Each structure stands twice: as C-alpha cells, then as structure tokens.
Amino acid sequence: MSLPILVFVLLALSVAGYVLGRGRAMASAGGDARKLHSLPNYYGWFGFLVALLPAALVLLLWLPAQSVVIDTQVSAMISDRSAAESSRGLVMSDVERVAEGLDLAVDAGVLTEEQAASIRTEFTDVRERLGEVGVALGSDVTSETLQAAQRYRALSSTGDLLRTLAVVAAALAGLAFVYRRADSTFRARNAVEAVVRWILILAASIAILTTVGIILSLIFNTVEFFSLYPAWDFFFGLTWSPSFGGGSELGILPLLWATLYISFIALAVSVPIGLFAAIYLSEYAGPAVRAVAKPLLEVLAGIPTIVYGLFALLTVGPLLVDIFGDGGVLGVGWMGGGTAVMTAGLVMGIMLIPFVSSLSDDIINAVPQAMRDGSLGLGATHSETVKQVILPAALPGIVGAILLAGSRAIGETMIVVLGAGAAARLSLNPFEAMTTVTAKIVSQLTGDADFASPEALVAFALGMTLFVITLGLNVIALYIVRKYREQYE
Amino acid sequence: MTDTTAQTGGAVATPARKGSLLEVDSLTRKRNAAEARFKMYGLSAVIVGLLFLVALLATILSNGTSAFTQTFITIPVPLERAEIEAAEKSIVKTSKYRAIIGTAFANVLSSAGIETDMSAKDLDKMMSSGAAASVRDFVLANPGSIGTTHTFDLLASSRVDGYLKGRVTREDLINDKNLDAAHLDIVDRLNAAGIVQKRFNWQFIFGADASDSRPEQAGIGVSMIGSFFMMLVVLVLSLPIGVAASIYLEEFAPKNRFTDLIEVNISNLAAVPSIVFGILGLAAFIQFAHLPQSAPLVGGLVLTLMTLPTIIISTRASLKSVPPSIRNAALGVGASKMQSVFHHVLPLAMPGILTGTIIGLAQALGETAPLLLIGMVGFIASNVPDGVAAGFLDPNSAMPAQIYEWAKRADPAFYERAWGGIIILLLFLMTMNIIAIILRRRFERRW
Numbered sequence: 001m002s003l004p005i006l007v008f009v010l011l012a013l014s015v016a017g018y019v020l021g022r023g024r025a026m027a028s029a030g031g032d033a034r035k036l037h038s039l040p041n042y043y044g045w046f047g048f049l050v051a052l053l054p055a056a057l058v059l060l061l062w063l064p065a066q067s068v069v070i071d072t073q074v075s076a077m078i079s080d081r082s083a084a085e086s087s088r089g090l091v092m093s094d095v096e097r098v099a100e101g102l103d104l105a106v107d108a109g110v111l112t113e114e115q116a117a118s119i120r121t122e123f124t125d126v127r128e129r130l131g132e133v134g135v136a137l138g139s140d141v142t143s144e145t146l147q148a149a150q151r152y153r154a155l156s157s158t159g160d161l162l163r164t165l166a167v168v169a170a171a172l173a174g175l176a177f178v179y180r181r182a183d184s185t186f187r188a189r190n191a192v193e194a195v196v197r198w199i200l201i202l203a204a205s206i207a208i209l210t211t212v213g214i215i216l217s218l219i220f221n222t223v224e225f226f227s228l229y230p231a232w233d234f235f236f237g238l239t240w241s242p243s244f245g246g247g248s249e250l251g252i253l254p255l256l257w258a259t260l261y262i263s264f265i266a267l268a269v270s271v272p273i274g275l276f277a278a279i280y281l282s283e284y285a286g287p288a289v290r291a292v293a294k295p296l297l298e299v300l301a302g303i304p305t306i307v308y309g310l311f312a313l314l315t316v317g318p319l320l321v322d323i324f325g326d327g328g329v330l331g332v333g334w335m336g337g338g339t340a341v342m343t344a345g346l347v348m349g350i351m352l353i354p355f356v357s358s359l360s361d362d363i364i365n366a367v368p369q370a371m372r373d374g375s376l377g378l379g380a381t382h383s384e385t386v387k388q389v390i391l392p393a394a395l396p397g398i399v400g401a402i403l404l405a406g407s408r409a410i411g412e413t414m415i416v417v418l419g420a421g422a423a424a425r426l427s428l429n430p431f432e433a434m435t436t437v438t439a440k441i442v443s444q445l446t447g448d449a450d451f452a453s454p455e456a457l458v459a460f461a462l463g464m465t466l467f468v469i470t471l472g473l474n475v476i477a478l479y480i481v482r483k484y485r486e487q488y489e
Numbered sequence: 490m491t492d493t494t495a496q497t498g499g500a501v502a503t504p505a506r507k508g509s510l511l512e513v514d515s516l517t518r519k520r521n522a523a524e525a526r527f528k529m530y531g532l533s534a535v536i537v538g539l540l541f542l543v544a545l546l547a548t549i550l551s552n553g554t555s556a557f558t559q560t561f562i563t564i565p566v567p568l569e570r571a572e573i574e575a576a577e578k579s580i581v582k583t584s585k586y587r588a589i590i591g592t593a594f595a596n597v598l599s600s601a602g603i604e605t606d607m608s609a610k611d612l613d614k615m616m617s618s619g620a621a622a623s624v625r626d627f628v629l630a631n632p633g634s635i636g637t638t639h640t641f642d643l644l645a646s647s648r649v650d651g652y653l654k655g656r657v658t659r660e661d662l663i664n665d666k667n668l669d670a671a672h673l674d675i676v677d678r679l680n681a682a683g684i685v686q687k688r689f690n691w692q693f694i695f696g697a698d699a700s701d702s703r704p705e706q707a708g709i710g711v712s713m714i715g716s717f718f719m720m721l722v723v724l725v726l727s728l729p730i731g732v733a734a735s736i737y738l739e740e741f742a743p744k745n746r747f748t749d750l751i752e753v754n755i756s757n758l759a760a761v762p763s764i765v766f767g768i769l770g771l772a773a774f775i776q777f778a779h780l781p782q783s784a785p786l787v788g789g790l791v792l793t794l795m796t797l798p799t800i801i802i803s804t805r806a807s808l809k810s811v812p813p814s815i816r817n818a819a820l821g822v823g824a825s826k827m828q829s830v831f832h833h834v835l836p837l838a839m840p841g842i843l844t845g846t847i848i849g850l851a852q853a854l855g856e857t858a859p860l861l862l863i864g865m866v867g868f869i870a871s872n873v874p875d876g877v878a879a880g881f882l883d884p885n886s887a888m889p890a891q892i893y894e895w896a897k898r899a900d901p902a903f904y905e906r907a908w909g910g911i912i913i914l915l916l917f918l919m920t921m922n923i924i925a926i927i928l929r930r931r932f933e934r935r936w
Contacts, residue, residue, distance in 0.1 A: 193827040200741060203733035207754040207801070210794050214765060217772030273534045280531025297538050302918065303545070304855025306889045307911050310896050314904055315548050350541045357538070381520050383527035404760065411762020413858035418896060438764050442861050445771065463768045467761065474760040 006164055010059070013171040014052035020175060021047020021182045028183035038189035046188045047178040049195050055170035062166060066159045073155060077148045091145065098149035099156070117150055218467060221460035228454040234461060240424035240435075242444065242455045250458045252465060254424040258434035262345045262420060263409035265430065269349025271402055274356025279386055281357070282364045294361075301354035305414040312347040312419030313338065320346075324431055335431035337421070342430040344419035348412055352405050359404065363397030363481075364390060396484040403477035407470040413438040437462050549911055555654045556909025559690035559705060560645040562616060562679070566593040566624060567638040573628060586621035587613060590643065601682045603675060614667050615676065617644035619699065619706045645685060647705040647902040649676055653687055656901065693909060697872065698891060704902035707895070709910045711873055715785050715865070715885030716854060718874075722789025722881070723796060723853050728846050730793075731800035732835075738801070739808040740830050759798035766795045767859030775863060782864040783884035791863060792853040799849040807841025808834060812936045840932030847925040851918045857889040865890040888914050 022044035029035040036043070071092065078091050105111040111119070120143065182188070226234070229250055237251020277297065281290050317338025322328050324342075325335040335342075367390050375385040391398070421433025422443070444459040451457075513521075566589060576585030591609040594616070598605060605612070620643040627641070628634060648668040651657035659670045679685040696708025734751075742748040770791035774780045780787050811834045819829035860866070865886050874880040886894065888910060895907040 189825065193825060196827060197737075197741065200733045200737035203730045204737040204742070204751050206730060206734065206794075206797065207751055207758060210758055210769070210797070211754045213773050214761070214769045217769050217777075218765075221772060273537055276531045276534030277538050280528070280535050284528055284531055285535075293535050293539065296542060297535070300538070300542055300545075302851070302922065304857065304889055304914065304918070306855065306857040306892050306896075307545070307549070307915070309857075310892065310907055310911065311545055311548060313896060314552070314908075350545070353538050353541070381524040383524045384520070386527070407760060408762075411764065413762070413764045413861075414893070417858075417861075418893075438762065438858070441764055441768070442858070445768075445862050446864075446866065451776070460768065460772075463765055467765050470760065470762055470765075471757060474757055478756060 002160075006059070006167060010052065010055055010167060010171055013055070013168070013175065014048045017047035017049075017051030017171075017175055017178055018044040019047070021045075021050075021178045021188070024179060024182040025184060025186070025188065036184050037187050038192075042188040042192050043182050043186070045192045046186075047175075047182060049192065050178050051171050051174040053195070054174055055167050058170045059163070059167050062163050066163065070152060070155045070159060074148050074152045077151060078144065094145055095148045095152055098145055099152045102149060102153060117154065120146070214467065218460055218464040221457055222464045224452075225454060225457035225461045228457065234458070238426060240440070242458070248455055250454065252437070252462065254426045255435060255437045255440055255462070256465075257426055258341060258420065258424070259410055259416075259436040259438070261341050261430065261434065262348065262416060262436060263406055265342060265345025266348035266352055266409045267402065267406055269346060270352035270356050270405060273349075274353045274405075275360050275398065277353070278357040278360035278364060282361050283382065283386055283390070294358075297354045297357060299354075300350065301358075303351075305351065305412065308347050308351050309414040309418035312343050312415055316347055317343045317419060320431070334429065337433060339419055339421035339433045340431050341420060341434050344416045345430070347419055348409055348415050351412070351415065352409060355408060356401060356405050359401035360394070360398055363394045363401065363484075366397070367393045394484075396480050400477040400481035400484070403473050403480070407473035407477070410473070411438065411466060411470050413442060417442055437466050441466070549908060549915070552905065553908030553910075553912040555656075556693055556905045556912075557690055558654075558687045559693065560650040560653050560685060560687050561642040562594070562645050562685050563640060563642050564590065564593050564597050564684075565638050565640045566590055568628060568635050570635050573635055576625075583621040583625060586625050590616065590620060590624060590641075597684060598675070598679075601679065601684060603678050603682075605671070605675060607671065607675075611672075612675075615646055615649050615672055617646050617703060617705045619703050620644055642688075644705045645676075647703075647900065648672075649685070650687075650705055651902055652676060653680065653685070654905075656905065693906070694913065698886070698894070701898055701900065704898075704900050704906060707903065707906050709888060709891055709906075709913060712886035712888050712891035713913070714874060714880065715788075716887045716889075718785035718880045718885070719789040719792060719887055720850055720854060722786060723793050723850060724846070726789070726793040727796050727800050727849065728842075731797055731804055731846070731849075732842060734797075735801050735804035735808055736830060736835070739805050740834070741826070755798050755801055758794075759802065762858075763795055763856055764858040764862070766791050767862030769794065770859060770863045781882055781884070783886075784882050785885050785887070786881040787863050788860050788865055788887060789881075791859045792856060795856065795859065796849040796853045799852060800846055803845025803848070804838070804842045807838040807845065810841065810936070811837045837934070840928055840934075844925045844929045847921050847928070851921040851925075854921070855889055855914060855918060857893055860887055860890045861893070866894050888917075 022040050024047075025036055025043035026033065026040055033040050074095060075092055078095075102111065102116045106113055106116050234250055234252055236253065237249055238253055239249040239251050240254045242248040242250060277293075281294055285293065317340070320340065320343055321335050321338050323330055324332055326333040328335070371389055371393060372385055375389040376382070380388065416436045416439045420436060420439060422435050422439070423433055424435045424440070425432065427434065441459045441462050444456055444462075568589075572585075572589055576582055576589070579585050588609075591613050594612055595609055598612070620641075623643065624641060627639070645653075646667070648657050648662070648665065649672070652673055653676070659673060662669050662673070676685055692706070693708045695710035696706070697711040698708065699706035738748065738751065742751075770787060774787045774790055775782055780790075815833050815837065816829050819833045820826070824832065864884075872883075874883050874885065892907045892910040892914065895903040895910065
C-alpha cells in the first residue's frame, strides 16, 4: 500500500474509533448521556486518539528505519571494486534511479512485474528500455547495479507490506482497547485532556528542538570543516580567497571586519535618526502627528530586505558613485563601483531606523511621568528634562535597543549580498567593495562546490560564528532591557 | 489687611529686580534656543525617516511600473500548410517558423510603406527570440488555423521594448551587436503606424521566468505559485503549533526550569538571523532528511520555524488580554481548565491570533535569505506545477527569490522586472497588512 493510501486508511480507522468509542459508551449507559462520566464526544475523541496516535507513531518510526535497513542491505551488495571507482553514495543513487525506472516501466506496462525482477543486462539493454518510459540514465547499467536495484525493489515492496501490516495492526489494537475500555464509568475527558496537554507541551518544545537543530547542524558541519582546515587559520587568517581547485585561504577576519564596518555605518545612520525620532514622537509630537508618523515610519520595518537590497544595488550605489566616484560631483574619485561598504551601510541604516525608534519609544514611555514632572517643576526646559533626566534613566534600555539593532545589522543578508560587493579585503576606505560573513555563507553554499569540500563547509563555520555573535548580543541586550524594566515596575 | 495690599501694589509698581522671571536674560535665551534646536533635531529626524520612505517608494514605482507594459508587434502571419509541414519535419523547428514570421514581417513593412535595405535576418532581431515558439504553440494547439492567415501579437525584443520605454537610447546601441540605430528608425515609423505598440503585460504577472537572453518573456507567475504553496505550508503548520505552544505557556505551564528554557529559546529564536534558519533547513531537511531541494515544502518548513516565534509572541499577548473573569466564570460553572481555555478563552482571543498570524505570514512571504540556501534560486522557474503534490514537491522559486535572481542578471532589462516584481510583492504584503488591521479594528474588544 502506498504511503498516501496508508495515511488515508489510518484516518478512516481513527474516525471508526470515534464512532466506536462514542457508540460503546452510549450503549453502556443505555442511551442516557447523563449516566456517563464525561460528555459523549469525549468518548469519541478518546477512540479517535487511541486508534490514531500509536499507529502514527509506528509509522513515523518505521519510515526512517526502513530506508536505513534497505540502504545497508543493498550497499552491502555493491562490491568494493565499483565503490572504489566512484563514491558509494553515487553508486547508491544510481541504484535508486534504476529501481525507480523499473517501477515506472511496470506502471507504464512496458515490463511485467516478473520481467522487472528477472531481466539481466546480459540479455536486454536496460538503459534503452528505461529510456522508453522516460527515465534517462547517465551511463549503461552494469549487471551489479541492476541486481542491486532489483534487490532494492524486492526489499522495498516487502518493507511496504510489513509497514502496512504494522500500522493497521497498531490501529486495530487501539480499536480493541477502545472497545474494552469505553463504558459509562471510564473517565474519558480526563484521558483526552491528558493527551491534549502532552500535545501542547510538544508544540511548545518545538522552540527547543529548533534551537537544538540549529546548534547540531552548525556544530557537526563546523567540526567537519575544522578537520579539513585548521581552526587557527580560519579565525586568524587575514586572507579570504577560496579556490575550488584546492589550496584556499579561508580567513574570517576580512569578512568579520567588513561585517562590523557595515554594521557600524548602519548604526551611525539609524541610531541618531531613530533616537531623535523616538524622542520627538514621544515627548513633543501631538497625538495627530504621532498617529500618522509612527505607523508610516514602521512601514520601513515591514518592507522585505530584498527590496532594500535592490534599492542599494540599483539606486543608492549609482547615486553614491555620482557623488564620490571618478568625475563625480565632489571630484574626489574615492569610489570605483556602486557596491561598497557605504552603500550597504546607508541602506541598512534606513532599514534599522524604525527598529531603533520603536524600541526606544517603548523605553522612553516606560520612564515614570513623576520623573518628568519633577524635572519640569524644578524649572528645567523640556529638552533639558530629556537630556538630563529621561535619557539617563532610559540609557540601559536604549543601549539594549542599540545592541539588538547591531545584532540585526550583523545578521542581515540580502542588503549586503546585493549592495556590498563580493571581494574580501581589509581596508579602511568605506567606499570600497567588501564582503561580509552572511554574503559569503550564501555564495559558498549556492555555488557548485562539492558539499564535502572545505570551501562549502566553511559556510557552516561562518554560520556558527554569526550565530554565536548575534546570540551573545541578544542575550546581553535582553538582559539589560529586562533588568532595567524591573527598576520601575 | 489694607497695608499688605498697598505693599504688593507698590511692589508691582517698582521696576523688575535683577533676576526676575519676567525679564529674559541671556542664559534663558540660550536655554530657550537650545530647546528650539533640540525640538528641530527631533522633527528633522522624523522628516528624514519619512523622506527615506518616500524616496524608497518613489524609486520602486518609477522603476517598476514599466514592467507592466510590454511592446508587441502585430503581424498577420499566413500559415501555409506546406511551410508548416516542412517546419515540423525539420530538426530545428522554431528556426523555420522564424523564417515564416520574418517573411510576414517584411510584408508588413512594405505594405506600411517603410523602405529598408535590411536583410530579413537583421529585421528579425527586432523580435523576441521566443516569438517563433509562440507561433508554433498556437499552430499546434489550433491545427484548424493551418491554411489561414492569423494575426499574431508577437513580443518585440527587449532592446526595442527598452527604446519605447526610454531605457535604451541611440547612443547605447553604438556598441550593441543586436540592434542599431536603423532599427530604431523603423520602430519609430512602425509605432506611428500602430504596428508596434505597448500594451498591458499579463504575461509578466502570470507567466513563467525566461532564460537570460529573453528578458521580454520573463514573468513572475510561476514563482508566485511557489510562494503560495510555501505560505500554505507555513499557515497549516505555524498556526496550530503556534497556538498550541502559546496556550501551554500562557495557561498551563508551571513555573519551572523547563518553562523558563522554552521562554528563553523563543525570545532568542525571534532574534536569530534568518540566514541561520536557512543553514538549519539545508542541514536538517535536505542533507539529513533528504527532502527534495528547491521544493516549496522545504521552503515552507524553514519559514515556519522562522515565523513560529513571532506568532507565539503575538498569540500569547492576545491570550493574555482575555480577562481572568472569563476563565473564572467558566471554571465556576464546572468547566475543566482545558474546557475553559478551548471553549471560552481561545475563541475570544482568535481575532488577535489571526492578526498576528497574518503579520507573521507577511514577514515570511518577503523573506529571501533562507530560501537562497535551500536552492530556490539559480534555475529558471519555467513550468507551472501540474497538480497539488507537484506544487509542494517540484522545484520552484518564490517571489523574493525570483526578484533576487533577476537583480543578479547582467541585462538591465531584468532590473525593470525586478522592480516590477517588488511592486507585486509589496501589493501582497499591503493587502495582508490591511486585512490584519481591519481584523483588529473590527473585532478588537476592550474589556
């Protein structure tokens, strides 16, 4: 039975469980729902869950187990000789393709089931036969591959049969359990609620699972990278020049430098503008201005980063070249091309304005009114109150907001991929093209590199570095913000 | 009594003493000036921020609207049976069709009274290289049309299109091997005769992406479908999981280490850079679980993990805003804790939850970086998926990934497409946000 049909059958059995549970309970109460411990539907849901959950669990565990078992069995058939020619993984994927082709051929009626299991390369041109049903193979099928593929098919069909039996048996066992337990004294509501509670806990744990997944996927690949490339050279190397032929130099420092430089420019743009905007909107502006300006500024935060990237590449970059480039307005000739640290930094700064302003706005509003009143009552002007009372009181929160904005800037990808350039260099000139950690993660993983090469794996080490830096900034920022909030509450 | 009044009266009469509040001294003047300056800084910061917004939107609109029109050449093509049969028998079928179109085009020129000494091959450069294929598709779809003369609206090449839109000038063509100024003279005259015209470009909205050499054919439709299937995955997964997680944390979770761990994880995940989720998707779903690359299913899974924290945070806020009296009343009439939550609190919090979910979806729709890592770029999304399963599992692109792909290509004709794509993307985001705002306004309850 194929997987979709099996799932459908399982759902049908679960619905049967609902009917059975409800029916049994009502029958045992003589049709009078008041004699039941729980409402009748709870018996139904109990039946549904008992039929569904164990069988679904069996299915979920079976799927990966089956593919692992079949893989080990079949790859044992591949001789070391052919595995030495190309990698074992490649031979296995060939086997899977041939097996898939045989399936298709049987479906299309080109081969009968017996023929598919018994054809030999010595007598038939398998490649041609499979080509007829639309499965293109790169090379001729060796007899070994064909036998492995036939074995693969045989094992798969046995596995599928066993899978169906196991799942259906589990569902039927659940139904039997429902049949025995569902009577008027059974506490169906408590049972259902306990299950629902576990489902809720499971859903909440997905956050932990995601974090664990991130950390594991980063760590495993990073460790593999460091076994191919020395960690010292990665963290302290001054050159970044990957070459897919080997002999790459993969030092992170130029990338880190550009990342920090761009983030610095972005913060230099967004912090003053965002902070002043927040002060104006919360301390000076009337309700009408506030009601218009605040949502409009926040529109900037809702615009996808790809839009900012395009804005940097096609608008801001050429504009800056017109000003700072050769033959530009200033005639300084500092800038060679449109992509530069300054381009990416400026645009990222624009993106971060609403981020800084709405965070600072919250923090400024959290400063108690009594402090303002006290300061104004002593004769300070409004701006003196802001500068000498409100800002010092809000300072920890604002520092937290700036740190969060910094972590956002360091992790930003699309703007730097499109706006910052592709060459890694250590330079102080903000009008030169440089490249960042995130941009290189993208380019190393979307290229043609072999997945096991240090040139591709380095992306995971870069990701790990990025994750650690941003996580550190976030933790510090959240700690500061939280601690500060407690002071006034 | 009279004495005191007299004294105060006298005090008013005397000239103000030094340091009186009524006299503005230099220090006060300085302080007032500082005050005015400070206020100005604030106001100008707001204005600068708004100016950036205006500049951004103006750039998008001015560069992108031209993508919605496209230049077409109207040519009556005689579909002779003999020629078509010969073309279908040859190996390079479309080049034979090109020849048929070329002759028809030359006839159009001469009947319009335009004299030219250009060869048919040179004239052909004014047309899109996809024109022959579209004629052939029409013939194959309508065999009855063979033997008649059918009038086709064929795509002009991107250079001609760019000339009519003002992107390509005569100076640009000096170094261009595809088109020269003589072509443009013909275009001018054809345009005046109404044979070459700009029309609304439905193909851009509903069509598929085209290869590097045919920017005039590229459309965003297929990647829109990719985005749609991705959003379906995100909605189906993140709404139930997010709501379940929030209910647990808000209503049931005991105060212990485990709960703290979940809370810390959620707030940290909300701030993890999106590209890290892309790495997770690559390693977990593609490397480890062997799900197909470039599939909207995988993209949806990655975006689900990314939007879950956002949805959980907003759902918790709306659960929190339901007053405890509702819960107490339900418990008081004998409901279990679970019943009070599912029957009373959850329905009341639903508008807020939906608003948060829509905003989360909008965020996911515009996200690009994680999609690059799971392979939703670098190929041409040319086929509309046939069927629902194919929609989830076949390689496809997504709107932002398609825009990125266009932005990377060398031909500036693609930039116009990228801006146009952004307009469509922003329209979707705007619609979603407006729905969210309306939901909030319509159903928001003040307790």
